[in-house]
Amino acid sequence: MTRIGVVVFPGSNCDRDTLAGVELAGGEAVALWHEQASLEGVSAVILPGGFAYGDYLRAGVIARFSPIMRAVSAFAADGGLVLGICNGFQVIAEAGLVPGALLRNRGLRFLGRDVHIATDRVDTPFTSMVEAGRPLRMPIAHGEGCYFADPATLDELERDGQVLFRYVTSAGATVADGDAAANPNGSLRAIAGVLNAAGNVAGLMPHPERASERVLGSDDGLAILRSFVDAASRASQSGPATDAAALAGAGAAS
């Protein structure tokens, strides 16, 4: 079975949920402690939600300096698949693995609620099993989730297909940045998740692992985790991590 690493920082609080989500998606979940410098040969890595090191200063700003993040950065640079969820997205944005930054929510309050997101691309290692055109319902729970980048970067992201998810209405309609009902944190261009340029690192603020079972109200998130496990399994079968980059690159080009 494909081994997927889930990084555990002190203060991570979605690590257990994410480990369980990976198992539901058919992967073998492996917890990776923040002090370790090795990824133990996992096929892909998830950085879960939480408040790494307390996040008293700014979300993700301390976590990026942890020993495990050096390994994750090297793994990503080598084409390895990395997914950051919520705090994990904040950490990889701070580490420069994906473009942009997560600012405090527009209303300056923590927000825990369900959102709907549209998948801009279903040809990536993170979305290959997502049904095109169908909005996905899953929870957000964050204080700093307002996606920000300068206009030139945003234009580049749009042009290069690096916008992965956007907040939309429940019917799937696109919304303006100021639509607080659908885009509650005020993310620019309603961006909920992005890809790096190489296509092997992605981050999103909503929690797919919390929407992976019907009993919890939605299993829309499972398609994302399944896509990720599937891509990781194909990457590990085809050899070293660089093949994952080839797979990701192929996706990005198509």
Place this chain on the structure above:
Amino acid sequence: MTLAEPIAATVSSASVPLHRTLGLTDGELDAIRDRLGRDPNDLELAMFSVMWSEHCSYKSSRPLLRTLPTAGAGVVAGPGENAGVVSIGDGLAVAFKVESHNHPSSVEPYQGAATGVGGILRDIFTMGARPIAVLDALRFGDPAAARTRHLVDGVVRGVGGYGNCVGVPTVGGELVFDPSYGGNPLVNVMAIGLLEERHLTRAAAPGPGNVAILFGSATGRDGIGGASVLASATFGEDDPAKRPSVQVGDPFAEKLLIEASLELIEGGLVEGLQDLGAAGITCAASETADRAGTGMAIDLGAIPRREPGMEPFEVMISESQERMLAIVRPERVAAVAAVCERWGLPWASIGLVTADGDVTVSDAGRELARIPAAALTSNAIVHDRLAAPPARRRAAPAPGAPEAAGDQLPERGMDPGAVLLALVGSPNLASRRPVFEQYDSTVGTATVAGPGHGAAVLRVRGTTKALVATTDANATVGAFDPWLGAALSVAEATRNVSITGARPLGVTNCLNFGDPTRPEAFWQLSEAVRGLGDACRAMGLPVTGGNVSLFNESASGAILPTPEIGVVGLLDDVATLVGPAFVQAGDQIVLVGEAGPGLAGSEYARLAGSASEDGPPALDLATEVALQAFIREAISRRLVASAQDVSGGGLAVALAEAAMWGDLGAHVRIPIASSPAVDLFGESPSRIVLSAGPQASAGVLALAREHDLPAELIGTVGGDRLVIELAGAGATGAAEERGSGVADSIDVSLADLRHTWDHGLSRSLGWDR
């Protein structure tokens, strides 16, 4: 060096005897002398003052609490432990408890509420349980008042700031506004944890020779005298000066503490575990020793501190947060240290368990204090307080309410639909979304039903089971009749669990009352405890733990007597879960139970003013028991599509909620027995409005008859409007005048209801501007 000087310099003003400065009476000082056989020194006096505070000793309430039923099927740990624990089968058990942090939250709302969450979470994981949910029951004054808005904002941010960070979902609770809480808000927090029964851990210090290890945050000067200065005295004008007595929370440290503590327990490394809360090290040392019949020798110098120059009494009574005391066999100290260090938590061996039954404090070999552990805890002073009912029971209308009798409303020409909309948008009944959206309610991937629509439901991973939890308190009726208020609180909380199909397992409570030295306030407390006990005995439910918060008074008066009730229930198969919302157009609507007179204490009375001669509704416990047995059986037989209890705002609001939440209208016709106001908006207990498929409704009615319960088919689910027709002799209204024999109907669109309900709270708090 004597201790008097530093203590006096810190907490005392000149010329008042030290014991009084510390909140002890002359009689209590005598009782301390009796137990010691000598005069206490100043350090000992400081330790007694916090341990004999109302908050720690329950010195006023203990004789009352002894009357409560505590035995029950599956109870693994009851009162006296940090939290009640009840078995749920499969080798699993649930730990739960509710606790107050009223006074700190009044002084400093953010930290007060945050540390309230932190404290109750520690009570849960101390037992070996992983915290899986928090419910917060909050009560404030007039929502239009600036101070209320400041407190609501701070408390909500504090609950969220702490709970969100530690990763425990906030899944429910209450938010109630009443002028009586204006000077003294209530912040009651309930926490629930799940454990494997074999990991149940006691807060005891067995085995002389075992090592006492303090781990977590260092000890500082925050929260000095929190238990005595804040929690056990009435508030005055100098509240800002009490801010140093409020603890400061560090949820990140708590998160590490949770993981480290559970790892220690699962590894079998500790003999006992106790969190440090009120009265700090003094409390943890004396309680763990007393529970095990041992003593503890504390080495003051070994306790890690945040700052130099702390006095011994400060170290011993500091309420610095996020600390734990573990009792460890000497050969396991290294393993315990390794776990602490892995989680980045400072630790220190601060003492040894002894056989002499005394808690001693030494510094550099010099003994500074020696007190029998029991004298601080199980043998602490108990007061026989005087209870006396008020000379005249309060029956005045709500402040500012019209004098005229209200129980005939809706009056001729008045639109009952407008009354319904006003209720649905009122501060106590409107949607709580603007508040609970600031909480993480889904972390932990167990939340089947979160805040907003009735009881919270949490699945138990690895089983088909779910836990159902709620908090309720009926304070407005309690102001008329505290026995009834408490009994109604138990009835409503258990009913909210039963209508999901779950079986209540046990009751925890937080009794928020006034100054117990006032005979009227103590009478309210004793009557409420009697009501709590009577209701729990009728339901066959154990009281597994709780908390008493007294002195909830301010310059503007005492709070309404508020018996906060927390209930956890067990649903064997989460697939059978029934919610309050209508689910299918064409389903038939059945009302089980019948309205009784008495509008006093209702939300309708708050809005309209109640008749001066009107009283609260009556409660028949046998009927309530039958009703809950009926609904659980009906649900287990799969007869029920939705079930909602009739409570705040009465039947009309219950129907409106079922309709809004299900996005399905309804058309019902209600027989008017006494007055339209009573039938539509009265809050008499023991009623459920349920929907059932056309094939199932006959079975529902038959089952109700078997349980000797009145039940009536009142309408049908469907459409996009809520239409309630009134029928019968008691009906009034323009339509009747016209001779049609049918009163004016309620006829409102779901869109109007939802708009009013959605925006009511933000509007009343000024959050919409």
